[in-house]
Amino acid sequence: MDIVQVSISPASWLQALRMHAGEHPITAVGLILALLVVLFLLFQSLALVFSGGASNAVQYGILGGLAGFAATALGALPALVLRSIPQRLEDSMMGFAAGMMLAASAFSLLLPGIEAGGQITGSAALGAGVVVLGMALGVMLMLGLDEFTPHEHEKTGPCGPGHESCGRVWLFVFAIALHNLPEGMAIGVSFSQGDMNVGMPLTTAIALQDIPEGLAVALAMIAAGFRPPLAVLVAIGSGFLEPVGALLGVGLSSGMALAYPVGLGLAAGAMLFVVSHEVIPETHRNGHQRDATLGLMVGFALMMTLDTTLG
Numbered sequence: 001m002d003i004v005q006v007s008i009s010p011a012s013w014l015q016a017l018r019m020h021a022g023e024h025p026i027t028a029v030g031l032i033l034a035l036l037v038v039l040f041l042l043f044q045s046l047a048l049v050f051s052g053g054a055s056n057a058v059q060y061g062i063l064g065g066l067a068g069f070a071a072t073a074l075g076a077l078p079a080l081v082l083r084s085i086p087q088r089l090e091d092s093m094m095g096f097a098a099g100m101m102l103a104a105s106a107f108s109l110l111l112p113g114i115e116a117g118g119q120i121t122g123s124a125a126l127g128a129g130v131v132v133l134g135m136a137l138g139v140m141l142m143l144g145l146d147e148f149t150p151h152e153h154e155k156t157g158p159c160g161p162g163h164e165s166c167g168r169v170w171l172f173v174f175a176i177a178l179h180n181l182p183e184g185m186a187i188g189v190s191f192s193q194g195d196m197n198v199g200m201p202l203t204t205a206i207a208l209q210d211i212p213e214g215l216a217v218a219l220a221m222i223a224a225g226f227r228p229p230l231a232v233l234v235a236i237g238s239g240f241l242e243p244v245g246a247l248l249g250v251g252l253s254s255g256m257a258l259a260y261p262v263g264l265g266l267a268a269g270a271m272l273f274v275v276s277h278e279v280i281p282e283t284h285r286n287g288h289q290r291d292a293t294l295g296l297m298v299g300f301a302l303m304m305t306l307d308t309t310l311g
Contacts (some may be wrong), residue, residue, distance in 0.1 A: 002130075002271075005129050008266075020147070021148070023027065024147055027143060027144055027147045027148075027174045028147075029145055030143065031140060031141065031143070031144020031145070031147070031148060032141035032271070033137075033140060034138075034140040034141035034144060034146075034182075035144075035290070036038070037137055038137070038141065038249065038252065038266075041168060042290050045230065046047055054192040055119070055275060056252055057159030057191050057192045057193065057194050057249050059096045060191035060196070060199055061187060061188040061192070061243075061246040061247060061249065061250040062120020062193065062243055062246060062247065064087065064187040064188070064191055064199060064203040064246055065184050065187055065188065065242040065243030065244070065245065065246030065247070066242075066243050067203055067207045067208050068180075068183060068184060068187060068203070068210050068239060068242035068243075068246075069125050069205075069208040069239035069240055069242050069243060070239070071206075071208065071210035071211050071214065071237040071239075072210045072211075072213065072214035072235065072238065072239030072242070073104075073214065073218075073235075073239055074211055074214065074217035075210060075211035075212060075213060075215040075218075075235075076214040076217065076218040076232045076235035076236050077217060077230075077232060078215055078234070079215060079218035079219050079222060079228055079231060079232050080134045080175070080228050080229070080232055082215075082219065083219075083228075084222070084223065085105040085215075085217060085219065087286050087288065088286075088288045088291050090141070090216055091282075091283040091284075091286060091288040091291055091292040091295070092292060092294065093212035093215070093216065093222060093295065094212065094213070094216055094279055094282065094283045094286070094292065094293035095283050095291070095292035095293060095294070095295030095296040095299065096209065096212060096295040096296065096298055096299035097209035097210075097212050097213050097279065097299060098209075098275045098279040098280055098283070098292075098295075098296050098299065099297060099300035099301075099302075099303065100206075100208060100299040100302065100303045101183075101205070101206075101209060101271050101274070101275050101294065101299075102272070102275055102296070102299075102300055102303075103205065103207040103299070103300045103301075103302075103303030103304050103307070104186070104201070104202050104206065104271070104303055104307075105267075105268040105271045105272050105275075106268075107303065107304060107307040108190060108198060108200070108201050108202035108307055109186060109189070109202065109264045109265070109267055109271070110131060110135075110185075110264070110268050111265030111267035112190075112195075112198050112264060113127075113130075113131040113134065113164050113260075113261040113265050113268070114128050115127070115262070116260055116261045116264070117129075117130040117258075117261035118255050119156040120258060120260075120261065130258060130261045130262055131198065131261050131262070131265035132232075132263065132265065133262060133264040133265065133271030134261065134262040134263060134265020134267075134268070135265040135266070135268055135272075136267065136269065137262070137265075137266050137270075138265065138266040138267060138268065138269025138270035138271075138272075138273065139269045139270070139273050140184070140218045141266070141270060141274065142182065142228065142269075142270045142273040142274065142277075144177070145178060146161045146178060146277065149174050149177075149178065150171060150174060164271065173234060173237075173238065176217055176234070176235070176238035176241075177238065177241055178274070178278075179278065179279075180239065180240050180241040180242055180245065181244075181245045181248075182218025182240055182245065182267060182270035182271050182273075182274055183206050183210070183242055183245065183271065184204065184241055184242035184243060184244060184246045184248070184249065185245040185246070185248055185249035185252070185267050186245075186249065186267035186268070186269065186270075186271055187199070187202060187203050187206060187242065187245070187246045187247020187249060188245060188246035188247060188248060188250040188251075188252070188253070189220060189249040189250070189252060189260075189263040189264055189266070189267045190203070190249075190261065190264070191203075191246075191249075191250065192250045192252075192253035192260060193260060193293075194248065195252075196228060197294070197310075200310045201303075201306050201307040201309075201310040202297060204306055204310060205303045205306060205307075206242075208297070208302075209299065210239070210242075214235050214239070215232075217235040217238065218231045218232050218234075218235040218254070219230075219231075221235070230267070240280070245249075249263065249267060252266070280292070280296075282305070283295075
């Protein structure tokens, strides 16, 4: 299949964004607020990161992000010879990935965040409130990016302002980015204090679920008409967003004390949004809800066990 690339000028894309913001003002305001808070947390911690004050955290974060990249590449490679897998199996695999992400959010992000927030504020209730604030920021960030980023869903097609003028390769790339960036951020946040008991279980979970995710992305692109080498290359390339997101996560949570529980909550909120808004609905569109749910339960149980063993 020949892929037609259509360029979009910055001016026309900005115009499309303004029109879309006028149609969705609440989401636009939420996205701007979340981005401002993220930028504030990032800038106030950059000096610490680049001065070497968080050198171990940066190293651990990069290694964790690279593990996610390697797992994504490993999962995508079989698509060079596979043209498809049974839909039931694909839905079960993605349900498994969703279960691991749900458990990782709970056991490796939210619980450590509530504990850290309670120690910092001296109140369990205030500690939980700090994490909930971070969750809200993560949800607003992902909701806004999902609404205002042109991208393509496997089943429901293209969406977002300006998608009419983007090549389909880029629409798939943006869609993958919306999945992988919060995963990388979660890895970086979990290592931002240099605590292996928090970072290792989460990184292991994300890397394991990246294997079926990488295969599913490559096969989805092949099913959409892309040649296998291009589909695999794009799926592998998307894995680079995990070390990038990990660096962002380390930066977000390495500054002032409260940035750590807020960052854990933000990463958890972003991951929960992706699971609920994207992954689970996709696994339930083909009549295999039971298989997908069983896969989710297996993934959740495995991650819970890993967290207990490695944490």
